[in-house]
Amino acid sequence: MAQKVAITGNEAVALAMKQINPDVVAAYPITPQTEIVQIFSTYVNNGLIDTEFVTVESEHSAMSATVGAASAGARAMTATSANGLALMWEIVYIAASNRLPIVMPVVNRALSGPINIHCDHSDAMGARDSGWIQLWSENTQEAYDNMIQAVRLAENPNVQLPVMVCMDGFIISHAMENAEVLPDEVVREFIGDYTPQKTLLDKENPVTAGPLAFTDSYFEFKRAQAEAMIQAKPYVLEVAREYAKVSGREYGLFETYKLEDAEVGIVVLGSTAGTAKNVVDKLRGQGFKAGLLKPRVFRPFPAEELATALGHLKALAVMDRADSFNAFSGPLFAEITAAMYDSGAQTKIVNYIYGLGGRDVGLGDIEKVYGHLARIAESGKVDQRLNYLGVRE
Amino acid sequence: MESLLEVRWHGRGGQGAKTAALLLAESASDAGKFIQAFPEYGPERMGAPVQAFTRIADEPITMHCHVTNPKIVVILDPSLIGGSVDVTAGVPEDGIYVINTGATPQEMRDKLGIKTGKVFTVDANQIAMDTIGRPIPNTPMLGALIKVTGMLELETLLEDTKNKLSKKFAGRPKIVEGNINAIKKAYQEVKGE
Numbered sequence: 001m002a003q004k005v006a007i008t009g010n011e012a013v014a015l016a017m018k019q020i021n022p023d024v025v026a027a028y029p030i031t032p033q034t035e036i037v038q039i040f041s042t043y044v045n046n047g048l049i050d051t052e053f054v055t056v057e058s059e060h061s062a063m064s065a066t067v068g069a070a071s072a073g074a075r076a077m078t079a080t081s082a083n084g085l086a087l088m089w090e091i092v093y094i095a096a097s098n099r100l101p102i103v104m105p106v107v108n109r110a111l112s113g114p115i116n117i118h119c120d121h122s123d124a125m126g127a128r129d130s131g132w133i134q135l136w137s138e139n140t141q142e143a144y145d146n147m148i149q150a151v152r153l154a155e156n157p158n159v160q161l162p163v164m165v166c167m168d169g170f171i172i173s174h175a176m177e178n179a180e181v182l183p184d185e186v187v188r189e190f191i192g193d194y195t196p197q198k199t200l201l202d203k204e205n206p207v208t209a210g211p212l213a214f215t216d217s218y219f220e221f222k223r224a225q226a227e228a229m230i231q232a233k234p235y236v237l238e239v240a241r242e243y244a245k246v247s248g249r250e251y252g253l254f255e256t257y258k259l260e261d262a263e264v265g266i267v268v269l270g271s272t273a274g275t276a277k278n279v280v281d282k283l284r285g286q287g288f289k290a291g292l293l294k295p296r297v298f299r300p301f302p303a304e305e306l307a308t309a310l311g312h313l314k315a316l317a318v319m320d321r322a323d324s325f326n327a328f329s330g331p332l333f334a335e336i337t338a339a340m341y342d343s344g345a346q347t348k349i350v351n352y353i354y355g356l357g358g359r360d361v362g363l364g365d366i367e368k369v370y371g372h373l374a375r376i377a378e379s380g381k382v383d384q385r386l387n388y389l390g391v392r393e
Numbered sequence: 394m395e396s397l398l399e400v401r402w403h404g405r406g407g408q409g410a411k412t413a414a415l416l417l418a419e420s421a422s423d424a425g426k427f428i429q430a431f432p433e434y435g436p437e438r439m440g441a442p443v444q445a446f447t448r449i450a451d452e453p454i455t456m457h458c459h460v461t462n463p464k465i466v467v468i469l470d471p472s473l474i475g476g477s478v479d480v481t482a483g484v485p486e487d488g489i490y491v492i493n494t495g496a497t498p499q500e501m502r503d504k505l506g507i508k509t510g511k512v513f514t515v516d517a518n519q520i521a522m523d524t525i526g527r528p529i530p531n532t533p534m535l536g537a538l539i540k541v542t543g544m545l546e547l548e549t550l551l552e553d554t555k556n557k558l559s560k561k562f563a564g565r566p567k568i569v570e571g572n573i574n575a576i577k578k579a580y581q582e583v584k585g586e
Contacts, residue, residue, distance in 0.1 A: 138455075171431070175431035178422055362458045
């Protein structure tokens, strides 16, 4: 029987890791780590699971040890956040290019400087081109569910890619919310035993991992890696369908909220999507046709599906909790706009950078964005493409 | 969302504002409510002003913004009143204040500088000293809170606190028992105007 609990995001993810019972977890046990590995380490210490828990001397080493363990054929995980992910950088790319099915929760927090510990998406957005699949979570329930699905997805022989499970720092990681968790045996049966296709410890079938590949072969490796991401999308949906059977909760590439007949809409990731749903309800009550789309899968980027879901809108705001500092737009805006252009949609699109360093995004802030969209829908003109929400200027 | 009830906890680092916010949410969840509870994280240190929040509703809570207009304010340390944090900020006219102090509700109303709302007081520090042996006011304040708001049954809160603290203080049953008695005592002793 599934159990209804009141649980924080960190507790939910640590519980998922306990139920997954990975062979190896390597982590750097100090700030900027998260409560996730702290809680998880108590499970190991109390003998509830038999994971080999490796405390290393930095986040760079945490990812290195995880890559080593995964290369040896282990189901290996770590967890990270903000500057910790930044320090892993070099090895994050290697994990993906070596096609290692590592699952890593990322508690999204701002990168320094100035020093800040609060939520934004600059850490995971910075890693968007590293070759990892990215699943984003609105609340503790989704963080838990994404963790369990991530294992199946990463280890699917047709995918073989590492997966980041993103959740908003503090807003979700440290907030207690209602969630429904599965029994241990259901999770274990769902993820199954891991049988790696190739391992460094298989002396009957020796392989080389991480060799030199120069001008005559590097490009072919990268092309094959790109193809793996291109092919991953149907498996995201296949795992989601399987997960719905055991959990009763359905997931897709993204979630739409009152979008089908909407005239204006917002695209936003993570916890703010939940806040925005309240605003959509309020505006709908006033007869204003507002809608919402919350991406779940950012890598692979579901361009065609997004364009199909959004193409009927008169005006759209893409909200980014990270800035690209490219004098143009945030990362999500750039990709959504490219997808919409390709589809021939006539939707007018603006970008809102919001919530950097944990700046609160209230109901009134979101209402302002919809107000802006109403003006654009009426005039048919974009007055200002790049906007900053809730900042003093 | 009409059923939404929002509580803001004011305390100082070390007084257990976060624990109280989460305990209340957990108890409400066990009683079948939808909940959210979270602290405001800043440069915490012993004695610095801290805030925590609890949301309780009859339907799922999807908003993830700050609590800006709490109907209920719990003040764990009366010395915060008139200080750098405005404890009355955003509180509606029918707001409820529950304050840890030996003073009367009328005296605290004057200090708060408010004409509307309801003010309740309870000497949670003294109760905590008598029952737990340390001036940690968070659990007695929970007892006072549920008494004046009726938001939760006493038995539910006692049961949940026992479960939660038994895990946190495994092998130290006196602390758990002290907290239970503290809740009961504050439930009885809280005073209105």
